[in-house]
Amino acid sequence: MRVSRLMLNTLRDVPAEADIISHQLLVRGGFIKRLTGGIYAYMPLLWKVLKKITLIVEEELSTKGCLQTLLPQLQPSDIWEKSGRWKSYTEGEGIMFSLKDRQGKELGLGPTHEEVITHIISQTIHSYKQLPINIFQIQTKFRDEIRPRFGLMRSREFIMKDAYSFHANENDLQSTYSEMRNAYQNIFSKCGLDFVCVEADSGAIGGAASQEFMVTAESGEDLILISSDGKYGANQEKAVSIIEEGELLEIDEPSIIKTPNQKTIDELCNHNNFHPSQIVKVIAYLATCDNNKKYPILVSIRGDQEVNDIKLSNEISFKLKQNVLEIRTISYEDIENQGINNIPFGFIGPDLSDDLITKSKEWEKKFIRIADNSVKDLKSFICGSNNKDEHKIFYNWSLINTEHLTCDIRKAQLGDRCIHDKTQKLKECRGIEIGHIFQLGTKYSKSLNATFTNEKGIEENFWMGCYGIGISRLAQAAVEQNHDDLGIIWPVSIAPFEVIIVIANIKNVEQTCLAEEIYQKLLENRVDALLDDRDERAGIKFKDADLIGIPWRIVVGREASSGLVELHNRKAKVTESLNVGSVLKKLSEEFNT
Structure with missing residues (x-):
């Protein structure tokens, strides 16, 4: 190719809409052209990069026996309603573009294809003798991002490879999951990237287990926690750790102390010479589920720790067997809207009365009470008294006359000890997600009634796996990791x-x-x-x-x-x-x- 025929159009100035270096360089180098927010044209230089990445992916997956296909981008709402994901993907902050055809039928532009492939396989595969099967596609996907940004990192139209495997049992699923993890490592190595594989939250896709592949970069949106020896790694949304023991509060006669205008942990500690680890912090949350109910939640956690909203949301979903559409702290607006009566913010205790909740039809009538593992063994602690300007001191759980679900909802953080090796401390770095693999189990096959006949002649639901790679996102992640003050330094294998x-x-x-x-x-x-x-x-x-x-x-x-x-x-x-x-x-x- 000759540059005179390449339609090359480079820029010397940094474009105003580009926040991170990879986005700036792709625009300046003429690789992408912005049409509108989150929508880009792939110019000839980038298209060559994407084709090289695609070829690496296709060759590696073919060696694993995967079959390539192309699935419809337009998807009918009924199969999404069967899986229970239509509302969460199209209402509120849902990411699916939805529309109606001339017959009035609801359709969605596919952000992912679990429902579609499960429906197709249920009509095609009927016997265990036809399993396992692993099908993949590479095509454009659509997500109505609330805040599209960073160029191809968070765009509304993007190229993705997604694969779906079907199995007769869990052991076979786990075997293919391991093979796909190996394939991903080969793919990203061949693309010339430095990457890490970490445990991850399954999010809206669901499933029993998942892992993310991250390109390490300072501009990465995800915080990764890794053990010193590198043997454990997890996205902070999923990371579990052992916290250092706090300063124990002596055991004494329980009492009430006056704490005027001491609403925050810092204010309470500074005025009374307490340590944050001696305090049980109580936060009021509100979860909105896809059954249109609002569930008030009280979370108790050690005063020096932070709540992981993803872990909390997952626990609520599991307990209620409902998808959580939104979870947030209860605000003064909720009080004004009469969903709940006046809450003594800053002085809430674990035993806050259910009587504060009004008789609104939308609200559940009782608090879901959750205690993080960080407080379950405290023998003596300080907490709110549920009255303004007062706290309880030298209290214990036997004096708190309410039942709590105890679980891990804490944000793991830098310096915590690793759960796999207590001698290892967690360090942190930032990463850009370029791949994600899931063990879906039977979540979708059950909801869509997708079955096969096993060797005993009995119908069973398929065991499923799901495996995604962001092709266009990978291209920009490569730039984020490989550049200098002069411009991009493409890895040879994917260079235009x-x-x-x-x-x-x-x-x-x-x-x-x-x-x-x-x-x-x-x-x-x-x-x-x-x-x-x-x-x-x-x-x-x-x-x-x-x-x-x-x-x-x-x-x-x-x-x-x-x-x-x-x-x-x-x-x-x-x-x-x-x-x-x-x-x-x-x-x-x-x-x-």
């Missing part, structure tokens, strides 16, 4: 071109002829080469070459008459003066051609 040949002076016949000779020989040796044949100053060409990040650069300049050219390695920043034969030999060895 492996080599760029720059003619320093297009009007010099010797330079032009030698560049053409090198270009043709590279093509003959199946090296993906780009020839910069523009009538531009050499400095402009060098800046563009650095910006778009081609791994190797051949500069044909003043020494062309002697048969010498400069070979520059973009990543190593090493430049050599070599004859054409040596350049071709070096590049052939580099690309194994």
Whole structure:
């Protein structure tokens, strides 16, 4: 390919709408063009990157026996209603684009395809002899992001690989899950990325177990906690840890103390010489579920710890057997709207009375009371008295006349001890999710009544796995991890071109002829080469070459008459003066051609 035919349009200034470096570089390099918020055109340079990533994915999954297909993007609402996900995906802050056709039937633009593939397999596979099956597709998906940002990282239209496996039993699912984890490691290694595999929350997809593959980068949206030896890693949403023991409060006669205007943990500690770990902090939450009910929740947690809203939401969903659409702290607006009477914020105790909840039809009449593991063994603690400007001191759980569900709803954090090895402390880094694998179990096959006949002639629900890779997101994550002050440094395996040949002076016949000779020989040796044949100053060409990040650069300049050219390695920043034969030999060895 010649640059003069590439429709290359680079920018020197940083675009105003681009917040992170990878987004800035993709726009400046002419890789993407914004149509509107969260919607981008993939220009020829990026399309080559995406095709190379796609080929790596297709080849690796084919070696695992996966079958490629293409599923409909338009999906009828009825199969989503059967799985119980239609409301949560289309109402409130749901991410599905929904519409009605001319017959008035509701449809959604697919953000994911669990329902579709389960429905199809239920009509196609009927016997255990046809299992296991692993089907994948690569196509455009749609998500109505509340705040699309960071370019391709959080866009409303994106390219994704999703795969779905079907099994006769759990052991077979776990075997394929392990194979897919291995395939993902191979894929991301072949793409030239530094990545980590961590335990993750299954979110709206659901299932018993899931793992995320993260590209480590300072701009990553996800916080990852990893043990010092690297043997344990988890997204903070999922991470479990052992906290350091707090400062124990002595056991004494329970009493009430006056704490005027001491609503926060810091205020309470500073005025009374308490330690946060001696306090049971109580927070009032409100969960809205897909049965249209609102459930008030009281959470008790150690004063120096924070609640993990994802863990809390999962516990509520499990207890109620309902999908939680939203979970948030109860506000003064809820009091004004008469869902609940005046709550003594800052002085709430674990035994706050259910009588405060009004008789609103939307609200459940009793608090769901949850105590984090961090407080369950406290023999003496401080907590709110449920009266303004008062706290209880030297209290214990036997004096709290209410039942609590005890579980882990705490945010694991930097410095906590690892649950797998108490000698290891957790460290943190940020990551960009590029892949996610799930053990779905029978969640979707049960709700959609997808069954097969087992070897005893009995109908059973399929065991399912789900495996996703964000193809377009991976491309930008590669840029976020591989760049410098000059521009992108693409890994060779996914670079739009492996080599760029720059003619320093297009009007010099010797330079032009030698560049053409090198270009043709590279093509003959199946090296993906780009020839910069523009009538531009050499400095402009060098800046563009650095910006778009081609791994190797051949500069044909003043020494062309002697048969010498400069070979520059973009990543190593090493430049050599070599004859054409040596350049071709070096590049052939580099690309194994």
